[in-house]
Each structure stands twice: as structure tokens, then as C-alpha cells.
Amino acid sequence: MLDRALMASALETITSLRAELLKAREGTDPAHPRYQSLLNLRQYMILRREDRTELQEKLFLMSLSSLGRSFAHVAASVDTLYDQLSSSLHATSIPPEEMEQFHHVTIEEAIALASHNSTALFGGKSSSKLSKQGTAVMVTLPSHAAENGGALIRSLAEARVNVFRINTAHDTPETWQAMAGVIADLNRQRPAEQALKIFVDLAGPKIRTGVIERRELPVAVGSNKVPRPVVIRPESGETRPEHTDPFTLQTVPAQICIDRRLFKKLKLGKPIKLYDINGKKAHLMITELGPEAAGGVIDRKVYLDADATLARKAYRGRVRNLATQVDPIRLFEGDELLIAEDCLGRSARRDTDGNVIEPARIGCSFTGIAAFVKPGDPIFIDDGKIGLEVTAVDEGVIRCRVTHAKATGTLLKEEKGINFPESHIAIPAITDADRESLKAVIGFADHLGISFCQGAQDVETLQQLLAEHGRSDIGIIAKIETQRAVRQMPGILEQLLTCEKSGVMIARGDLAIEVGFRNMATVQEKLLDICDAAHMPVIWATQVLENQMKSNLPSRAEVTDAAMAGRAECVMLNKGAFAVDTIDVLKHILHEMHLLFKKHRQLLSKEELWKAPSAPRPA
Numbered sequence: 273m274l275d276r277a278l279m280a281s282a283l284e285t286i287t288s289l290r291a292e293l294l295k296a297r298e299g300t301d302p303a304h305p306r307y308q309s310l311l312n313l314r315q316y317m318i319l320r321r322e323d324r325t326e327l328q329e330k331l332f333l334m335s336l337s338s339l340g341r342s343f344a345h346v347a348a349s350v351d352t353l354y355d356q357l358s359s360s361l362h363a364t365s366i367p368p369e370e371m372e373q374f375h376h377v378t379i380e381e382a383i384a385l386a387s388h389n390s391t392a393l394f395g396g397k398s399s400s401k402l403s404k405q406g407t408a409v410m411v412t413l414p415s416h417a418a419e420n421g422g423a424l425i426r427s428l429a430e431a432r433v434n435v436f437r438i439n440t441a442h443d444t445p446e447t448w449q450a451m452a453g454v455i456a457d458l459n460r461q462r463p464a465e466q467a468l469k470i471f472v473d474l475a476g477p478k479i480r481t482g483v484i485e486r487r488e489l490p491v492a493v494g495s496n497k498v499p500r501p502v503v504i505r506p507e508s509g510e511t512r513p514e515h516t517d518p519f520t521l522q523t524v525p526a527q528i529c530i531d532r533r534l535f536k537k538l539k540l541g542k543p544i545k546l547y548d549i550n551g552k553k554a555h556l557m558i559t560e561l562g563p564e565a566a567g568g569v570i571d572r573k574v575y576l577d578a579d580a581t582l583a584r585k586a587y588r589g590r591v592r593n594l595a596t597q598v599d600p601i602r603l604f605e606g607d608e609l610l611i612a613e614d615c616l617g618r619s620a621r622r623d624t625d626g627n628v629i630e631p632a633r634i635g636c637s638f639t640g641i642a643a644f645v646k647p648g649d650p651i652f653i654d655d656g657k658i659g660l661e662v663t664a665v666d667e668g669v670i671r672c673r674v675t676h677a678k679a680t681g682t683l684l685k686e687e688k689g690i691n692f693p694e695s696h697i698a699i700p701a702i703t704d705a706d707r708e709s710l711k712a713v714i715g716f717a718d719h720l721g722i723s724f725c726q727g728a729q730d731v732e733t734l735q736q737l738l739a740e741h742g743r744s745d746i747g748i749i750a751k752i753e754t755q756r757a758v759r760q761m762p763g764i765l766e767q768l769l770t771c772e773k774s775g776v777m778i779a780r781g782d783l784a785i786e787v788g789f790r791n792m793a794t795v796q797e798k799l800l801d802i803c804d805a806a807h808m809p810v811i812w813a814t815q816v817l818e819n820q821m822k823s824n825l826p827s828r829a830e831v832t833d834a835a836m837a838g839r840a841e842c843v844m845l846n847k848g849a850f851a852v853d854t855i856d857v858l859k860h861i862l863h864e865m866h867l868l869f870k871k872h873r874q875l876l877s878k879e880e881l882w883k884a885p886s887a888p889r890p891a
Contacts, residue, residue, distance in 0.1 A: 275333070276361065282330040283357040289327075290354055292318050293347045306769045308377040309385060309807045313765055315346040315376075316805030343804045344386060347376035385807040390841040392773045393719060393747050393809050394434050397465055407862045408434035408842040410471060410811065411851060413451050415443050422454030424851075429458050429468055431855040435842065436468060438713070441475035441723075445712035448472070452716035469718040471749065474706040476723025477699045479690045481653060482635020484617035486596035490549055490577045493526040494570040501525040502556060504566040506535035511576060512595040522849075528556075530582055534589030538566050545583040548574035556582070601632050602681040603658060603674050609684075611636050611651070611670040617686070634684060638699070642668045645695045650675075652785045654688035691785040693755055701730035702737070710737060719747035721777060727760040728767035735771060747773035749811065753782035758795060765806045775841070776803050780814035800839055812840035820857055821848025834858055838865040 296314040304310050319339070328338040336356060342349035351366060358365050377385070391397060394408035411433050417424045425436065436455055438448050452470055459467045491513050494500045500514065502525055509529040517524055538544065543555045554574045560567030574580070580591045601619045603609060608620075608631035617634040642665050645651070651660040651672060659676025701722050710720070720738075722730050731750055738744050748771050750757075750764050757764065768774035778799050784792040803810045817834050820826035826834075834857075837843040843862070845854060 278330055278333060279357055279361055282327065282334070282336075283354070283361060283363065285327050285330075286350060286354050286357060289319070289324075290347075290350050293350060296347075304769070305772075308381065310766060310769050312344065312346055312377050312382070313762070313769070313802070313806040316343055316802065317762060319343075319346050343801050344382035344807060345377050345379045346805070348378050348382075351376065382807060386804075386809075386841075389773075389775075389807055390809045391465075393469070393749075393775050394842050395465060395467055395469055396434075406866060407838050407840060409855060409858060409862075410435035410437055410842050410844040411855070412437040412439060412845065412847045414847040415447060418447065418450035418454050422451075422457070425451065425454045426458065427852055428855065429455075431852045432859060433855060434469060435471050435719075437471045437473055437844065439473045439475070440706070440709040440713070441473070441478065445709075448713055449716070452713075456716065470716055471719045471721060472709075472713045472717040473721040473751075474702065474709060474723055476701050476706065476751075477638070477697075477703050478723065479641065479692070479697070480637045481684065481686055481688045481690060482615065482617055482637060484598045484601060484634070484684075484686050487599050488577070488594050489597045489599075490575040491526070491594060491597070492573060492575055493528065494554060494573045496573045499569045499571050502568050502570050503527040504535065504538070504556075504558075504568060505529050505564065506532040507592065508564075510593040510595045511591050513597075528576070528582075529592040531589045531592060534582060534584060534587060535566070537584045537587055539584075542584075544568075546570070546574060546576075547581050547583070549577050549580055550575065598686065601634065601684040603632065603677050603684055604681045605674050605677050607632065607674040607677075608663075609634065609660060609672045609674060611641070611672060611690075613639055613641070613668055617684070632684070636690060638697070641692075641697070642670050644697050645670055645692060649695050650693060652691040652693070654682075654685065655781060656691075656785045656789065658682050658684060689782060689785075691782060693786040693788075696756060700733065701725050702733050707737065710741070714741050714743055714746075717746055719749050719773070719775070721749040721751050723751050723779075724753055724757075724782075725750040725764060726754065726756050728763040731764060731767040731771070731774075735767075745772055747771070747775065749775045749777050751777040751779045752799060753779040753786065755786045758783075758787065758799070761799065761802055765802065765808055768808060769806060775809040775811060777811040777813050777844070778840070780812075784814075809841040811842040811844055812837040813844035814846075816843055816845055817854050817858055818846065818848075820854045821846060821850055824850040824853050826857065831861065834861045835865045838862045 293315045296311060296318055300307065300311050300314060324339060328340065331338050331353065336353060337349060339349060355365055409432065411428055413425065413436055436451070438451055440448070455468050455470055462468070491511050493502060493513065505527060507529065509527055511529045512527050514526040515524050516522070538558050538561060540558055540561045543557045546554045546556050548554070552574055554570055554572045556568045556570045558566055558568045576591045578591065578594055581588050582591070599618050601617060610631055610633040612633060613636060615633055615635045618632065620628050620632040621630040623629055645662050645665060647662050647664055649662045651662065652658065653660070658674065660672035661675050662670055663673050664671040701724050720734060722734055725731065731748060734748055735744070738746055748768065750768060752758060752761070778796055780792065780796065783795070787795045800810060816837060817826050817830050819830060843858060845851065845858065848854065
């Protein structure tokens with residue numbers, strides 16, 4: 273039996289809420305190009321400015337909507353609840369003339385608006401049916417993507433990628449144009465609704481660590497666990513350690529440079545002896561031999577410098593052309609680090625007893641950074657691998673204490689991002705370098721991403737630049753990656769709604785550092801909610817199926833993360849050696865999740881997981 277007292281109490285609250293929502297029309301211009309979305313966003317803000325938990329519980333007890341799924345159509349959902357409750361209590365319903373006067377975006381209209389905005393950015397066909405909405409896939413293109421006739425891009429397109437990302441923080445305008453040329457060639461063979469889109473990511477004011485000084489340090493070659501391949505060259509090469517190619521992710525063997533006289537004494541299938549800086553002996557078996565290079569296998573790990581020697585029978589030669597290496601800055605918790613402008617990074621200087629004479633230091637890419645920080649502010653470097661606390665600021669130098677590092681120490685590297693989560697860095701998101709990059713990509717970009725967007729002004733700046741170039745048709749994506757941007761979301765969204773095409777990227781890398789890893793799950797939920805209210809397409813980015821991309825084997829946690837990504841309109845994958853395989857995995861996960869959920873809404877499709885097996889046929 274219905275509890276009439278409970279119904280009356282809920283109706284009273286709904287009546288009050290409805291009156292608040294109607295006031296949102298004041299100051300909202302009906303002539304706004306995206307009026308319905310703007311009004312609903314403002315009504316969502318009213319819904320969420322107070323605790324509605326008690327109302328939700330009352331509605332739940334009556335099996336009515338709890339409003340938790342109403343974000344895209346707030347007022348229409350409240351009107352429906354008002355009608356249901358007033359009808360059950362035989363109270364006054366909403367007069368038809370009032371419904372006409374205060375027309376709200378309906379549920380069907382909200383679905384159609386969201387679908388239209390998504391297809392405007394990512395292609396496909398717009399639909400007003402909830403069950404027809406899907407999630408596009410974006411892939412970041414590596415530097416070599418246009419090589420070999422664009423074979424990589426073509427294979428990704430065949431794997432059903434919808435959007436290709438070009439990052440202007442890397443490569444050159446010539447490389448970007450080559451990538452775009454391959455995509456344009458593919459689009460000439462595709463219908464308009466299946467056209468591949470190009471998302472150009474403007475680099476923005478990323479604050480990074482500076483250059484670290486190079487020194488002639490001993491080069492590690494080989495391994496004590498398994499024999500390792502080595503390349504031997506005469507004179508012209510350099511002695512360098514084994515490393516991983518950043519684009520192909522393939523291991524590049526260590527290389528040893530020796531004098532030409534010793535090189536001529538190498539024999540296929542014969543070993544040479546190698547003595548390292550500690551007098552340790554190793555054997556290097558020659559497995560390949562050419563006029564200018566030889567291949568071999570070394571049986572143990574050695575450290576080489578200019579004093580290391582190699583021997584073949586009676587002849588001894590020395591290691592040549594030792595590659596200079598970055599001075600390793602290994603930081604431990606409690607260490608001191610100086611951050612300064614225009615300085616060459618280096619490790620701490622110690623006396624003979626190991627006491628620090630001068631602390632380690634690192635440069636910073638942002639001029640004048642010291643003016644924006646104060647003692648007590650936290651700083652994070654390299655996606656949070658290193659945590660710091662400012663202890664003093666003096667004459668442009670930021671003195672810090674390491675608060676977070678591995679027990680074995682964490683290496684501080686060049687060109688790594690620096691985050692100042694509690695320091696407001698007053699710098700526009702569109703830099704002079706971005707303005708130059710814009711000129712190079714304006715002819716082929718479908719969307720432009722504003723890195724480190726801080727507020728509505730950054731969106732407006734890019735709008736003005738596009739208008740100057742006569743390209744207001746290009747979509748604008750605000751990348752949300754700072755605490756300030758999260759706090760400014762209502763204003764950012766309102767400005768994006770003045771664009772012809774627009775969207776939001778939840779850039780979870782820097783954002784997690786800014787808001788704290790333990791807060792990231794709730795922050796991304798809140799961002800999804802407010803974008804849902806504005807019918808604003810969302811790109812879910814950073815480390816999606818990252819292990820799968822690198823090793824072709826996903827972790828259990830990232831599979832769940834990829835499933836959650838299905839609530840966004842687009843998922844971004846980074847570059848990796850197993851991109852095509854990863855896209856297949858992601859597409860499968862998204863398809864299965866879309867059978868269960870669309871946005872926040874659970875779909876009641878037929879469930880066959882627990883279907884009883886059919887009886888075996890009689891023999």
C-alpha cells in the first residue's frame with residue numbers, strides 16, 4: 273500500500289525544487305545557439321547545489337526515479353515526478369499552458385542532442401534511441417605513422433579507429449602534414465558519415481624538467497642472468513648501453529666501438545676476452561661478421577670506460593668513443609632538490625665521506641615559476657613518481673624536500689612533467705608556440721585540443737583565433753587536467769556551448785596528480801555527470817589498456833577501467849606496439865558493456881548468462 277504521508281512529503285520537496293528550476297530561465301537567452309543544453313546545465317547546477325539524498329530515499333521507497341539518472345534532462349524528470357505524485361494524491365497537476373510556457377528538454381530530446389553532438393565530433397549517424405549510442409575510438413599517432421605509405425594508419429583504420437590524434441608537442445609540421453595526407457587519402461574512399469577525423473592536440477604550457485648534464489660514465493653491457501647480444505663497430509661508432517627504441521619498443525643491443533686493427537682480428541665463431549673497469553673478465557663470442565660491423569654475444573655484465581680492454585690472442589685494444597650519458601639524479605625520501613630556471617641539472621655533489629656539499633638541482637621550462645609557489649606547496653614530477661614539498665623560495669630558486677620516492681631511489685629524468693597542484697600558475701593555455709602550430713594544422717584539423725585549459729577565457733581565445741582564420745567549423749576540445757579546470761567546469765562548459773562543435777577530454781594523467789590519485793575516481797565521475805548535463809561529448813584518456821598496448825596482455829584492473837570508459841563518447845588509446853590488437857580488445861569490451869549500460873542507465877536486455885543448458889540428446 274502506498275504511504276500517502278511519504279508521497280505528500282516528497283511532493284512538497286519536488287514542488288520547491290521545481291520552482292527553483294524554473295528560475296534558471298531568468299538570464300538564459302532563448303536565442304542562444306544551444307539554449308536547451310545551456311538551460312539544462314544551469315538546472316543541473318541547481319539540482320546539485322544542495323544535498324538531495326533524503327528526497328532520493330523517499331522516491332526510492334516509492335519505486336520512483338531517484339533523480340540520479342536525470343542529469344541530461346533535469347527539469348523534465350522533476351516535472352514527471354511532480355505529475356506522478358500529484359496524480360496519486362489527487363492534487364493539482366501542471367496546467368498545459370504552463371507546460372508550453374516552460375518547455376524543458378525532454379528525455380528523448382536529451383538523447384538526440386547528446387547523439388548529435390557526439391557524431392558531429394566523431395562521425396557516424398545520429399540517433400534518438402538510447403540503445404544506438406556507442407563509443408568512438410581515438411589513437412595517438414607515433415612519429416613514424418606516415419612511413420611505408422602510411423601502412424600503420426591504414427591498418428588502424430581497418431581496425432575501426434574513428435579518430436586519429438596528432439600531438440604537436442612532438443615532431444614537425446612536415447610530419448603532421450604527411451600523417452594528414454594519408455588520412456585524407458583514406459577518406460576519399462569512405463562515405464561521409466564514416467570519414468576518419470583528425471584531432472590535433474595543441475601542446476599548451478606543459479611545465480617540464482630541463483636538460484641534465486652529460487658525463488663520461490661507465491657503460492653497462494651485458495647481463496649476469498642470460499647472454500646478451502652486442503654490436504661491435506670499428507672506430508666510427510660509439511660505445512653505448514642497451515636501450516629501448518621509444519617508437520617500436522624494440523630492444524636495441526649495446527654497442528662497443530674498438531680500434532680498426534683489433535676489429536680486423538675478429539674471427540667468426542671465435543671469442544674475444546673483455547676486461548672491464550673492475551678487472552672483471554667476460555667472453556664475447558663473435559656470431560656475425562661484416563666489413564663495418566660484427567655481432568656477438570657477451571656472457572656476463574661488465575662496466576666499460578676508456579680503461580677497459582679487449583684481447584684477441586696477443587693483441588690488446590681499448591674501448592673507443594665512450595658515449596656521454598645523463599648524470600643520474602637518484603632521489604631518496606628526505607633528499608633536497610633545487611628547481612631553478614636556466615640551469616643544467618645534475619646530481620648532488622658529495623665529499624669523500626659521502627656528505628652532501630651541494631644538493632641536486634634541475635631546470636624548469638617555465639620562466640618565472642618561483643613567483644607562483646610558496647613554502648609548504650606540494651610539487652610532483654614525472655606523473656607523481658617524485659613528490660616534493662617547497663621549503664623555501666629564494667631569488668628564483670625553489671628549494672624542496674623529497675617527500676615521495678622509491679625505497680631504492682627514483683631517477684629524475686629530463687623532459688618530465690612538473691605539477692603544482694596547489695599553486696595557481698597564471699599562464700594562458702594557448703602559447704605562442706601553439707599559435708604557430710595552428711597555422712600548420714588549420715587546413716586539415718577536424719578538432720583542436722586545448723591542453724591545460726584553465727577556464728572559459730582559454731576556450732574564447734581559441735575561438736577568436738579560429739575565427740581569424742575563417743575556421744570556426746573546427747571543433748574545440750577542452751582538456752581537463754588541473755584542479756583549477758575542475759573548479760571552473762561550469763564556466764568552461766558554458767563557453768564550449770557557444771562553439772559550433774565542442775567536447776571535453778578527461779586527461780587523467782596530469783589530472784590524477786593534481787587532484788590526488790585517491791580522489792581520481794570520484795572526480796572523473798563528477799566530470800562525466802556535469803558533461804552529461806550539458807550534452808557535451810567526453811573523451812576518456814590516459815593509460816587506457818596501456819599494458820595491452822605494450823605487451824599485448826592487459827591487466828585485470830585496466831580491463832575494468834576500459835569497461836568504465838564506455839560511458840564516454842570516445843576513448844583515447846596512446847601509441848604502442850600492439851595497437852591493432854588493443855583496438856580489437858577495446859571494441860569487444862565496449863560492445864559488451866553497451867549491451868548493459870548507456871551512460872548511467874542500465875539496459876534490461878535479455879540475459880542469457882545463467883540460461884540452463886539444453887538437455888542432452890538421448891543416445
